[in-house]
Amino acid sequence: xxxxxxxxxxxxxxxxxxxxxxxxxxxxxxxxxxxxxxxxxxxxxxxxxxxxxxxxxxxxxxxxxxxxxxxxxxxxxxxxxxxxxxxxxxxxxxxxxxxxxxxxxxxxxxxxxxxxxxxxxxxxxxxxxxxxxxxxxxxxxxxxxxxxxxxxxxxxxxxxxxxxxxxxxxxxxxxxxxxxxxxxxxxxxxxxxxxxxxxxxxxxxxxxx
Amino acid sequence: xxxxxxxxxxxxxxxxxxxxxxxxxxxxxxxxxxxxxxxxxxxxxxxxxxxxxxxxxxxxxxxxxxxxxxxxxxxxxxxxxxxxxxxxxxxxxxxxxxxxxxxxxxxxxxxxxxxxxxxxxxxxxxxxxxxxxxxxxxxxxxxxxxxxxxxxxxxxxxxxxxxxxxxxxxxxxxxxxxxxxxxxxxxxxxxxxxxxxxxxxxxxxxxxx
Numbered sequence: 383x384x385x386x387x388x389x390x391x392x393x394x395x396x397x398x399x400x401x402x403x404x405x406x407x408x409x410x411x412x413x414x415x416x417x418x419x420x421x422x423x424x425x426x427x428x429x430x431x432x433x434x435x436x437x438x439x440x441x442x443x444x445x446x447x448x449x450x451x452x453x454x455x456x457x458x459x460x461x462x463x464x465x466x467x468x469x470x471x472x473x474x475x476x477x478x479x480x481x482x483x484x485x486x487x488x489x490x491x492x493x494x495x496x497x498x499x500x501x502x503x504x505x506x507x508x509x510x511x512x513x514x515x516x517x518x519x520x521x522x523x524x525x526x527x528x529x530x531x532x533x534x535x536x537x538x539x540x541x542x543x544x545x546x547x548x549x550x551x552x553x554x555x556x557x558x559x560x561x562x563x564x565x566x567x568x569x570x571x572x573x574x575x576x577x578x579x580x581x582x583x584x585x586x587x588x589x590x591x
Numbered sequence: 592x593x594x595x596x597x598x599x600x601x602x603x604x605x606x607x608x609x610x611x612x613x614x615x616x617x618x619x620x621x622x623x624x625x626x627x628x629x630x631x632x633x634x635x636x637x638x639x640x641x642x643x644x645x646x647x648x649x650x651x652x653x654x655x656x657x658x659x660x661x662x663x664x665x666x667x668x669x670x671x672x673x674x675x676x677x678x679x680x681x682x683x684x685x686x687x688x689x690x691x692x693x694x695x696x697x698x699x700x701x702x703x704x705x706x707x708x709x710x711x712x713x714x715x716x717x718x719x720x721x722x723x724x725x726x727x728x729x730x731x732x733x734x735x736x737x738x739x740x741x742x743x744x745x746x747x748x749x750x751x752x753x754x755x756x757x758x759x760x761x762x763x764x765x766x767x768x769x770x771x772x773x774x775x776x777x778x779x780x781x782x783x784x785x786x787x788x789x790x791x792x793x794x795x796x797x798x799x800x
Contacts, residue, residue, distance in 0.1 A: 394748070394772060394788070395762035396605040539603070543774040543788055547766040553604035557756040563603060565752040568784055570777045577784060579603070579752055 384515035386504065387536035388525050389445055390552060391416040391574070394541060397549035398522045405460050415544045419574035437571040441540070446472045450514025451507035453478065453500075455524035464490055474510050476503045478524055500527050522550045532560055532583035541575040560584045593724035595713065596745035597734050598654055599761060600625040600783070603750060606758035607731045614669050624753045628783035646780040650749070655681045659723025660716035662687065662709075664733035673699055683719050685712045687733055709736050731761045741769055741792035750784040769793045 392398050393416055400410030409416060418424055420442065422432035434442045452471045456479035459465075469475045469492035482495040496503040507516040515536075518528050528534050566578040601607050602625060609619030618625060627633055629651065631641035643651045661680045665688035668674075678684045678701035691704040705712040716725040724745075727737050737743050775787040 394786075395765065396760075541786075543772040545762070545765065545770070545772060551605075553754070556604065556754065561754070563752040563754060565779070565781055565784070568777065568779045570774070572774055575774070575777055575784070575786060577603075577750075 383508065384448070384450060384511055384513055385535040386516045386518065386528070386533055387448075387538055388518045388520075388528065388534050389538045389540075390518075390520045390522075390525055391419070391540040391542055392552045393544045393546045393549075395545050395547065396551050396553060397546040398520060398525075398552040399461070399550040400546045401548045403461050403550065405463060408461060410549055412544070412546050413549065416540075416542045416546075418542065419540060419571060423573065437569050437576070438573055441569060441576045445517060445538070448515045449473050449517040450511025451476065451516050452519055453503050453507050453516060453524070454519045455521050456480070457523065458519065458521040459493070461521070464493075467492070469493055473514070474507070476507050478503050500524070500531060500533070504528075504533060522552045522554075525552065526555050529556060529561070529581075530558075534561075534581045536566075537563070537577075537579040537581050539577040539579075541577055542573070543575075592717065593657070593659060593720055593722055594744040595725045595727070595737070595742055596657075596747055597727045597729075597737065597743050598747045598749075599727075599729045599731075599734055600628070600749040600751055601761045602753045602755045602758075604754050604756065605760050605762060606755040607729060607734075607761040608670070608759040609755045610757045612670050612759065614672060617670060619758055621753070621755050622758065624755075625749075625751045627751065628749060628780060632782065646778050646785070647782055650778060650785045654726060654747070657724045658682050658726040659720025660685065660725050661728055662712050662716055662725065662733070663728045664730050665689070666732065667728065667730040668702070670730070673702075676701070678702055682723070683716070685716050687712050709733070709740060709742070713737075713742060731759045731763075734761065735764050738765060738770070738790075739767075743770070743790045745775075746772065746786075746788040746790050748786040748788075750786055751782070752784075 390398055400413035403410030419438040420434050422435045425431045450473050452475040459477045467490040476494045476496050479495050561581050561583050564580040566580050569576040599607055609622035612619030628647040629643050631644045634640045659682050661684040665686055668686045676699040685703045685705050688704050770790050770792050773789040775789050778785040
């Protein structure tokens with residue numbers, strides 16, 4: 383069985399989205415700078431984006447290669463306008479949501495919408511991932527839910543050299559975070575520091591299956 | 592003239608001190624883990640601390656060698672109980688405070704207490720630092736004041752593989768942060784990722800002398 387990892391970009395001041403993120407506004411004011419490493423440099427919504435290069439490309443390819451399934455939150459799905467309703471990953475993508483209807487399912491047949499919580503999403507993701515990893519892509523709230531539940535085994539943070547000042551903090555609502563971190567690999571490009579941590583649940587049994 | 596740098600340790604979730612930091616309680620609950628890199632591993636208040644080793648030692652020596660003066664806040668000074676009223680650095684240390692009396696000055700003659708704000712502290716620090724750097728050691732509030740004022744040229748973050756959950760956030764109250772960051776050197780030990788950023792004030796003239 384593969385591992386469960388969180389893969390998410392964060393500003394140096396701890397935000398995984400800028401202010402006023404939402405439908406049509408992507409990751410909010412300045413938020414696109416969190417993803418410069420994905421696009422080979424500065425980019426803007428609406429422009430044709432470049433491609434990740436060098437170390438950033440290696441990291442991105444590694445995520446795609448290692449992941450047998452992806453889990454994202456509905457808000458993240460909406461923020462990027464459903465990626466044009468085409469799964470952008472190279473493996474099945476599960477979208478956690480409280481609400482889904484036949485219209486959305488018809489619009490976005492390459493996604494699986496899960497309405498009964500993170501453990502169900504993880505169970506379904508694991509079933510299709512087989513020996514590969516399950517990658518949790520965000521947003522902040524979904525990452526926090528998985529971390530709080532002690533379900534995360536690896537944390538991959540892509541730390542952008544950016545101050546957003548306000549927005550969505552990736553690490554909050556985790557005051558009783560029942561895990562320890564062990565520093566693992568660090569890779570560096572001019573556009574991001576790619577930090578990897580091994581996450582070990584503390585003093586509680588993991589319930590992941 | 593040397594540069595003005597901020598040198599401060601931060602948890603992965605963005606705290607530079609744990610909850611309930613204060614006199615006799617150091618950096619608060621769990622806060623000592625932020626400084627494991629300074630002491631070669633886990634340590635506790637009251638125990639004899641070990642020494643930084645390897646990459647951590649190099650980073651620490653570099654700070655001491657490069658710095659011709661240090662600036663810290665009064666709260667930080669109090670939290671560590673004035674380092675036993677002996678300046679722990681190898682260069683003069685300026686303590687920003689709103690209140691100082693003859694008794695404290697007599698107790699702590701190896702420190703200089705500055706009561707008229709960050710620009711005065713920086714001017715005095717620069718005067719003694721000569722060609723060397725001025726290092727701002729924290730706490731969070733003092734670092735924020737210097738960053739907001741556009742007076743910081745280099746940011747050295749020692750990122751500990753630790754979740755504190757609550758405490759003092761290093762990067763808040765910086766919503767209008769008028770600067771950009773450029774990723775510089777990254778050094779890695781098992782106890783910390785030492786991140787360096789070049790800070791460039793944005794669209795405002797710097798007033799640093």
